Amino acid sequence: MPVRVGVLTGGGDCPGLNAVIRAVARRSLDRGHDVVGVRAGWRGLIEDQLEPLGPREISGILPRGGTIIGTSRTNPYKVEDGVRRVLANFAQHLDALVAIGGEDTLGVAALLYEEEQFPVVGVPKTIDNDLSGTDYTFGFDTAVSICTEAIDRLHTTAESHNRVMVVEVMGRHTGWIAVMSGIAGGADVILIPEHPLTVEETCGEIEKRHRRGKDFSIVVVSEGYKLTYASGEQREVTQEAALDQFGHVRLGGIGESLAREIEHRTGFETRVTVLGHVQRGGTPTARDRVLATRFGLAAADLAQEGRFGRMVALRGNAIVDIPLAEAVAELKTVPEDWYDVAKAFFG
Numbered sequence: 001m002p003v004r005v006g007v008l009t010g011g012g013d014c015p016g017l018n019a020v021i022r023a024v025a026r027r028s029l030d031r032g033h034d035v036v037g038v039r040a041g042w043r044g045l046i047e048d049q050l051e052p053l054g055p056r057e058i059s060g061i062l063p064r065g066g067t068i069i070g071t072s073r074t075n076p077y078k079v080e081d082g083v084r085r086v087l088a089n090f091a092q093h094l095d096a097l098v099a100i101g102g103e104d105t106l107g108v109a110a111l112l113y114e115e116e117q118f119p120v121v122g123v124p125k126t127i128d129n130d131l132s133g134t135d136y137t138f139g140f141d142t143a144v145s146i147c148t149e150a151i152d153r154l155h156t157t158a159e160s161h162n163r164v165m166v167v168e169v170m171g172r173h174t175g176w177i178a179v180m181s182g183i184a185g186g187a188d189v190i191l192i193p194e195h196p197l198t199v200e201e202t203c204g205e206i207e208k209r210h211r212r213g214k215d216f217s218i219v220v221v222s223e224g225y226k227l228t229y230a231s232g233e234q235r236e237v238t239q240e241a242a243l244d245q246f247g248h249v250r251l252g253g254i255g256e257s258l259a260r261e262i263e264h265r266t267g268f269e270t271r272v273t274v275l276g277h278v279q280r281g282g283t284p285t286a287r288d289r290v291l292a293t294r295f296g297l298a299a300a301d302l303a304q305e306g307r308f309g310r311m312v313a314l315r316g317n318a319i320v321d322i323p324l325a326e327a328v329a330e331l332k333t334v335p336e337d338w339y340d341v342a343k344a345f346f347g
């Protein structure tokens with residue numbers, strides 16, 4: 001029986017979102033269903049902003065960055081009457097929903113499923129790769145590739161000027177992007193929130209390297225790293241104190257503070273590059289396109305089978321599905337053994 005399948009993208013945009021939308025839509029349209037795009041994440045269901053996604057709308061979107069249906073960080077649980085409006089608009093226009101998002105968007109999906117038996121399936125998205133239950137999220141590979149290329153480019157200028165280059169990358173509370181791009185780019189020190197090296201240790205590694213005859217260094221720092229001192233003191237650097245509807249502060253600026261400390265303590269000339277949203281922009285890598293496509297097809301199948309409250313996930317090389325609640329229960333942090341790989345090349 002034909003049904004109406006909604007698709008929603010929430011949270012920060014991420015390369016590969018359009019590839020998921022295309023896969024969900026293609027598979028569902030092939031089954032004779034109607035496919036509907038929900039505008040700007042959960043806000044679209046609160047405000048009843050929907051648009052049809054037919055063959056024409058999804059044509060040519062596979063390599064496009066961003067999301068053709070828009071995104072937002074709206075949390076219906078934080079908007080007056082938000083949940084009731086989501087449920088009412090959904091009941092009027094849709095039969096099933098594919099929610100593509102990270103911990104916040106999928107956290108809402110998990111709650112709606114638990115409390116309201118809302119027919120939703122999840123697709124894990126985030127450049128940060130911090131969602132539990134899946135080995136990788138799509139978008140991460142693209143972000144790591146962009147950061148790696150940037151580190152490669154910074155190497156040649158660092159070398160020419162005998163400078164320390166601090167590269168600040170995204171990742172919020174986890175250091176996946178920093179560790180992977182740092183390993184790939186041959187960083188001399190990598191600083192992440194999970195295993196915070198102190199400022200003194202960082203300067204020690206740089207000085208050790210200079211004693212070995214190298215007169216430039218690359219330091220990759222994850223935005224969520226707190227300036228940590230041997231005394232045990234820690235200092236978080238944020239852009240503004242205000243929290244968003246999911247309780248997040250806006251991170252950013254740690255690179256600058258760290259660079260000042262390094263220059264002051266070592267005497268080496270130091271520069272900072274903040275990669276920011278460049279990491280999320282533009283076309284996804286082939287790997288992310290393939291992962292996003294596989295996730296999208298699997299999510300459409302879950303919706304078809306009525307297996308709601310689940311999220312598609314990558315385990316090894318296989319696409320599996322797990323309870324949404326399990327995926328959002330805790331953040332997937334960088335384990336010690338991954339950081340050990342990075343540390344083998346410090347100094």
Ligand code: F6P
Binds near residue numbers: 013126127170171223
């Ligand atoms: O979660 C993805 C992410 O890019 C984080 O790495 C970063 O901290 C945050 O989003 C930035 O959010 P915004 O798009 O609101 O600046």
